[in-house]
Amino acid sequence: MNVEISNLTFSYPTGVQALRGLSLTIQSGEQVAIIGQNGAGKTTLVKHLNGLLQPTSGSVKIGDWDTREHSVAKMAQRVGYVFQNPDEQLFSKNVGVEVAFGPKNLGMSAKQAEGQVRDALAMTELSDKTETNPYDLSATWRKMVALASVIAMDTGIVIFDEPTTGQDAANIARIANVINVLRERGKTVITITHDIDFCAENFERVIAMSQGRILLDGNANDALGQDEILATTYVDPPQLTRLGKKLGFKGTVRNEKEFLAGLKK
Amino acid sequence: MAIIDLRNVTYKYPLTQESALKNINFQVNEGEFVAVIGPNGAGKSTLCYTVAGFVPHFFKGELSGTVEVAGADSSKSNLHEWVLNVGLAFQNPFNQISGAKYTVFEEIAFGLENIGVPRDEMIPRVNDAMKLTGISELADRSPYSLSGGQQQRVALTSILVMHPKVLVLDEPTSQMDPIGTREVFGVIRTLAEQGMTVIMAEHKVEWIANFADRVVALHEGQIIEDGKPQEALTSDVLAGKGFGISRYTSVARKAKETGLWKKDKLPVTLEEAVEGFAHV
Numbered sequence: 001m002n003v004e005i006s007n008l009t010f011s012y013p014t015g016v017q018a019l020r021g022l023s024l025t026i027q028s029g030e031q032v033a034i035i036g037q038n039g040a041g042k043t044t045l046v047k048h049l050n051g052l053l054q055p056t057s058g059s060v061k062i063g064d065w066d067t068r069e070h071s072v073a074k075m076a077q078r079v080g081y082v083f084q085n086p087d088e089q090l091f092s093k094n095v096g097v098e099v100a101f102g103p104k105n106l107g108m109s110a111k112q113a114e115g116q117v118r119d120a121l122a123m124t125e126l127s128d129k130t131e132t133n134p135y136d137l138s139a140t141w142r143k144m145v146a147l148a149s150v151i152a153m154d155t156g157i158v159i160f161d162e163p164t165t166g167q168d169a170a171n172i173a174r175i176a177n178v179i180n181v182l183r184e185r186g187k188t189v190i191t192i193t194h195d196i197d198f199c200a201e202n203f204e205r206v207i208a209m210s211q212g213r214i215l216l217d218g219n220a221n222d223a224l225g226q227d228e229i230l231a232t233t234y235v236d237p238p239q240l241t242r243l244g245k246k247l248g249f250k251g252t253v254r255n256e257k258e259f260l261a262g263l264k265k
Numbered sequence: 266m267a268i269i270d271l272r273n274v275t276y277k278y279p280l281t282q283e284s285a286l287k288n289i290n291f292q293v294n295e296g297e298f299v300a301v302i303g304p305n306g307a308g309k310s311t312l313c314y315t316v317a318g319f320v321p322h323f324f325k326g327e328l329s330g331t332v333e334v335a336g337a338d339s340s341k342s343n344l345h346e347w348v349l350n351v352g353l354a355f356q357n358p359f360n361q362i363s364g365a366k367y368t369v370f371e372e373i374a375f376g377l378e379n380i381g382v383p384r385d386e387m388i389p390r391v392n393d394a395m396k397l398t399g400i401s402e403l404a405d406r407s408p409y410s411l412s413g414g415q416q417q418r419v420a421l422t423s424i425l426v427m428h429p430k431v432l433v434l435d436e437p438t439s440q441m442d443p444i445g446t447r448e449v450f451g452v453i454r455t456l457a458e459q460g461m462t463v464i465m466a467e468h469k470v471e472w473i474a475n476f477a478d479r480v481v482a483l484h485e486g487q488i489i490e491d492g493k494p495q496e497a498l499t500s501d502v503l504a505g506k507g508f509g510i511s512r513y514t515s516v517a518r519k520a521k522e523t524g525l526w527k528k529d530k531l532p533v534t535l536e537e538a539v540e541g542f543a544h545v
Contacts, residue, residue, distance in 0.1 A: 166436055
């Protein structure tokens, strides 16, 4: 199912206008990264996809569901949302119960829920931690619990809000792997990130936001090469893109493989 | 002269089995900018808390060895004396914002109010600090209405405004946009050049390489490498232990295997990578 956003504006009750009219279609199965400066409206935008926020004007549709006509609980059948800070979403006494909460709440049968939980725990490398209280885990592993608890709901659309923040290299690799598995399963993945190297290596479509609007929207090769436009929303191109450009490589270099291939030419 | 002097420091949090820091010897000179790197769980935050006095005064637990900062011995001091010399910005700004203030301006003034700074001194200090970190336009917003990265700038500013001798930062840019991150590193570099001593736990290797004087690598509670950024960040000692490295180092290491990187030293910055690859 597609995400259809039309002429969306949103103002917080304080009067801050966070979204200033944006339209966007995300096709089923796409992997999209949303980048841009702090306060650009990235989190405000994705909070509209599951109805946590309602448009001030314009509309947001997930498949044939308009978010204004369905509860957040209903939207959760289609859109999973992993918060930036795992501590805002974890509340159960152990990891197994935490991850099972979502699928049970969606009304899956016990057997189906069990399968989803097992699968989500395996994907996030948490299978040996089911009995542990999430708050006895390090922040790194709490992040993985947050991911698992949303993945277990098996929604068509999964949103990650800055999944790599504060994570070390090993955990960033784990998160990249989770996104890869979701891609293979045909899920739509929408990820807010400031980690532009991670963005280049894992996403095919990049949307750059600035001041409540879309500044750039295109395939990663085009978008990440536009250093002057990206700078207006406080984004530096990826390390290897910058290096490739300095060395006069043709096209946008997005990963080590492309860089090493370019070097040999 | 060392402004931070940790000798044989071993520390265990309450109710835990294993020490979070093991026999740490760590001296830092006044005006040095030291980056602390390591995988999650290596002890970076605990080292920050120790320098900042939160270990053991707030977290309790068992500490052995000596911790001296700005000439004072941690075991003979209390936290309210300690904070006059040492400022700590937490990893998660949400844990730091007071919850007692309606505006960003008041939030940043909170520390100064607590130590009794007169109003006519306080107001310009708050304004200067906000200007330094680029948040002047957020002055009248509620701290809770801000994005994660903006909150993080507020948290950092509320420490800078205290003019600490020693600034301890636990991943201060983790939620910031890329150019904002680079700017904050630049501000911190300038403060170090003006004589502030800086300890920063960080994963962002590229900016550590560009701005820090020295890199200390922690692994399982121990210091396993300590040196200049180029040397420490490319050290073989870090291999296979979950340390992040810059893409420049990583591609140069691979290119070296096929003879396409000819220098002995591996690059850690864009400039070093451009220089080394330009001849290919």
